[in-house]
Amino acid sequence: MFKPFSWRNLPTARTLSVMIFVAGIGLVISVVALIYLSLHLISSKTNEIDEHRSALSVQGAIQTSVNRVWSLVLDNAVWDDAVREVYSPQVNNTWLYNSWGTGVKVNNLYDGTFVLDENFTLLWGSFSREPFTEKNLDFFGAGLKALIDHNQHALPDDNTIYAGITRTRHGVAFIGIGLIRPMTGRLEVNDHTRRYLVITRHLDPKLIKDLGDTFQINHLTFSDTLPSPSSIPLRSSAGETLGYLSWDPHLPGAQAAQAAAWEIRQIVGLVTLLILLFILLTSAGLYKLSRGEKLARRIAVTDWLSGLPNRRALIERLEQLNQSGDTDTISVVFMDLDGFKDVNDVYGHDVGDKLIVAIARSLQEKVPHGGMLSRMGGDEFAMTMHGDNAHEKSAIFAMLVLSWFNAPVRLDERSIHITVSIGIASSMQGDCTSTELFRRADIAMYHSKMTGKGRITHYDAALNSARERKLIIENDIRNGLANEEFDVWYQPIIDAHTLEMTGVEALVRWPRRPAGALGPDEFIPVAESSGLIYGLGQFVLRRACSDLQALDELKLSVNISPAQFRDPEFEVKVASVLETVGFPAHRLQLEVTETYVLENPERSRTAIANLKGLGITVALDDFGTGYSSIGYLRRLNFDSIKIDKSLAGLVDADEQAAALVGGTIRIASALGMSVTAEGVENEKQMKLLRLAGCDRLQGFYFSQPQPISALLPLRKKRYG
Numbered sequence: 001m002f003k004p005f006s007w008r009n010l011p012t013a014r015t016l017s018v019m020i021f022v023a024g025i026g027l028v029i030s031v032v033a034l035i036y037l038s039l040h041l042i043s044s045k046t047n048e049i050d051e052h053r054s055a056l057s058v059q060g061a062i063q064t065s066v067n068r069v070w071s072l073v074l075d076n077a078v079w080d081d082a083v084r085e086v087y088s089p090q091v092n093n094t095w096l097y098n099s100w101g102t103g104v105k106v107n108n109l110y111d112g113t114f115v116l117d118e119n120f121t122l123l124w125g126s127f128s129r130e131p132f133t134e135k136n137l138d139f140f141g142a143g144l145k146a147l148i149d150h151n152q153h154a155l156p157d158d159n160t161i162y163a164g165i166t167r168t169r170h171g172v173a174f175i176g177i178g179l180i181r182p183m184t185g186r187l188e189v190n191d192h193t194r195r196y197l198v199i200t201r202h203l204d205p206k207l208i209k210d211l212g213d214t215f216q217i218n219h220l221t222f223s224d225t226l227p228s229p230s231s232i233p234l235r236s237s238a239g240e241t242l243g244y245l246s247w248d249p250h251l252p253g254a255q256a257a258q259a260a261a262w263e264i265r266q267i268v269g270l271v272t273l274l275i276l277l278f279i280l281l282t283s284a285g286l287y288k289l290s291r292g293e294k295l296a297r298r299i300a301v302t303d304w305l306s307g308l309p310n311r312r313a314l315i316e317r318l319e320q321l322n323q324s325g326d327t328d329t330i331s332v333v334f335m336d337l338d339g340f341k342d343v344n345d346v347y348g349h350d351v352g353d354k355l356i357v358a359i360a361r362s363l364q365e366k367v368p369h370g371g372m373l374s375r376m377g378g379d380e381f382a383m384t385m386h387g388d389n390a391h392e393k394s395a396i397f398a399m400l401v402l403s404w405f406n407a408p409v410r411l412d413e414r415s416i417h418i419t420v421s422i423g424i425a426s427s428m429q430g431d432c433t434s435t436e437l438f439r440r441a442d443i444a445m446y447h448s449k450m451t452g453k454g455r456i457t458h459y460d461a462a463l464n465s466a467r468e469r470k471l472i473i474e475n476d477i478r479n480g481l482a483n484e485e486f487d488v489w490y491q492p493i494i495d496a497h498t499l500e501m502t503g504v505e506a507l508v509r510w511p512r513r514p515a516g517a518l519g520p521d522e523f524i525p526v527a528e529s530s531g532l533i534y535g536l537g538q539f540v541l542r543r544a545c546s547d548l549q550a551l552d553e554l555k556l557s558v559n560i561s562p563a564q565f566r567d568p569e570f571e572v573k574v575a576s577v578l579e580t581v582g583f584p585a586h587r588l589q590l591e592v593t594e595t596y597v598l599e600n601p602e603r604s605r606t607a608i609a610n611l612k613g614l615g616i617t618v619a620l621d622d623f624g625t626g627y628s629s630i631g632y633l634r635r636l637n638f639d640s641i642k643i644d645k646s647l648a649g650l651v652d653a654d655e656q657a658a659a660l661v662g663g664t665i666r667i668a669s670a671l672g673m674s675v676t677a678e679g680v681e682n683e684k685q686m687k688l689l690r691l692a693g694c695d696r697l698q699g700f701y702f703s704q705p706q707p708i709s710a711l712l713p714l715r716k717k718r719y720g
Contacts, residue, residue: 024279028272035268043257050252054217055232058245061211062165062234065174069201070163072110073176076100077161077197080182086115086195093124101126110201115180118156118194120148127170141166144175144198146238155179156194164237172222172234172242173202218248303375305353306360314374314382318434321386331394331426333383334441335401338419338453340379347414354411355418366400368393382441391426398422398456405454419454421445443467450529473523474530476513481535485512488543489705492714493557493676494697496690501715503555503589505698506544507705508536524561533561538573545583547708554715557589559621565592566603571610578614585615591642593621605636612637619676623664633671641668645679645699651692652684658692665693
């Protein structure tokens with residue numbers, strides 16, 4: 001089968017030169033087109049931005065004119081002399097004319113002033129320094145009527161001035177209306193008598209020119225129809241379109257483009273020259289590059305550290321075997337070093353690299369004839385071979401490897417203990433792809449790792465089913481966290497002296513899983529191996545702190561997965577939850593398993609010290625199932641230990657177990673630690689554990705784990 005991207009089908013240097021030349025010419029054309037297209041786009045966008053700015057300026061000019069009329073009404077309506085004159089039984093027309101009718105002469109601020117009564121009937125008016133004799137409001141158009149209609153309930157008592165735009169019989173005008181009232185105090189009118197001042201300023205060429213000059217708008221004009229795209233409608237207070245304000249756009253983008261034309265041509269020329277120079281230099285170097293093809297090929301399929309073939313080389317080998325048409329068996333042995341990360345952490349990466357080289361050398365010596373060993377990356381190796389007895393030879397090779405790892409690996413003066421987990425998968429050539437065969441070997445290796453490490457597993461269909469179920473559960477956990485399918489239940493912790501509930505242990509449950517509820521023993525290991533335990537653990541801690549926040553001094557115990565404890569930011573995340581929820585640190589106890597503490601004493605000591613610094617207590621969980629020493633207990637400074645139910649639950653039936661429990665309690669007391677016994681299932685166990693000196697008790701005898709709603713009634717119950 002032809003593979004155009006295979007190393008064997010690379011084009012010659014001459015062909016590559018022609019291809020690069022054609023591509024370079026195309027690149028020159030593309031770059032030139034892109035520059036001019038970008039220039040045009042920038043110019044257009046600049047013009048659009050300026051157009052938008054001009055429109056905002058015109059709108060600002062309109063609003064400024066409205067605000068100016070509003071200010072005029074405010075200045076003239078709030079006037080004690082005006083109150084005295086317009087609210088007198090007989091309106092003083094002479095005073096009104098002298099005060100307001102002649103004001104049009106001053107700065108041409110307005111052209112009409114009018115006084116309305118409480119029924120909005122005209123009492124007096126002056127327009128263009130001439131008396132105004134009409135009594136109704138038809139002259140003022142729909143704009144004034146809209147201002148009055150919209151504010152007629154507020155105008156008699158409101159101190160607010162209302163201004164807008166209208167079309168009078170004289171033309172488009174800015175208009176304002178406000179109650180005539182004293183400058184200080186209330187309007188001393190006991191009946192419904194009201195006087196309103198109306199001021200108008202009509203839009204004329206001079207006003208339009210002044211607005212254009214003030215706001216730097218070129219050739220601002222007003223027309224009844226839409227004259228050009230550079231215009232905005234002028235609407236009255238009643239919503240009518242009275243006409244359009246238009247202007248000549250600046251077009252700064254086109255001006256800038258024209259000004260920069262010479263510089264753009266220089267840039268285009270320089271880019272073209274650089275691309276052509278690149279084509280020349282690249283073509284000249286292709287011949288030298290082609291000469292190094294064999295070296296590059298060898299480097300590409302060789303692991304730089306161990307000198308073994310790498311993953312790519314092994315996959316190509318398998319593909320060649322699958323395409324050969326033979327019916328021989330192909331077998332893959334997948335090996336993963338157990339604890340290699342700890343070697344890097346403890347001794348450093350230089351020692352880790354030396355260990356990889358030593359292991360690679362030893363594995364290579366054990367590869368059967370016809371086999372191929374490769375380093376897959378990191379701490380993973382694989383061996384593949386084919387032939388009638390490929391599977392049997394692979395199994396023998398795996399046994400030799402496993403046996404070799406039983407002894408420590410010598411590096412200079414160091415002896416490093418390390419094991420290996422091995423998976424083996426075999427198939428007839430053509431039955432499955434190289435990727436699938438590797439996947440099967442990986443599944444078998446993973447099973448070896450999960451069932452104790454340092455062992456060999458042969459792939460079968462059952463392993464695949466288990467892997468698929470794990471992947472299903474993993475995906476369900478991810479969806480369950482997003483869809484809030486998990487709950488937190490609580491099991492009471494009883495004070496052994498008073499037999500009253502003093503705390504609870506938070507336990508995660510998954511009752512709303514669409515495929516059916518799943519027990520913690522099934523989904524927690526999957527969460528730990530997939531990294532989802534971080535999100536699940538944070539959910540449990542946050543939910544438990546929220547549930548128990550209001551329950552006085554009831555203490556909360558939360559189990560911490562080794563994966564969480566391994567997280568260098570774990571203490572910061574716990575502190576963040578406590579701060580967010582507002583849960584007191586002294587009421588929280590975190591429980592960590594004995595196994596992780598033994599494997600990672602330095603990280604454990606740091607984490608415990610940091611947590612205790614926050615005020616949180618730390619308990620050693622499942623004590624009695626591992627191999628903790630008194631030295632570890634002293635050095636790590638736990639606040640409490642929890643005796644596992646596998647030991648505490650036998651005190652009524654096994655004298656040796658009872659003696660071990662008693663000894664554990666005495667040791668803990670000597671170290672200043674409290675003791676909690678788990679798994680109490682009957683009254684006899686309870687009494688024996690109390691007599692032995694336990695501080696707290698926990699188990700089904702007192703209560704099974706329950707939701708928070710069922711836990712509340714148990715607080716008042718005394719067990720004994």
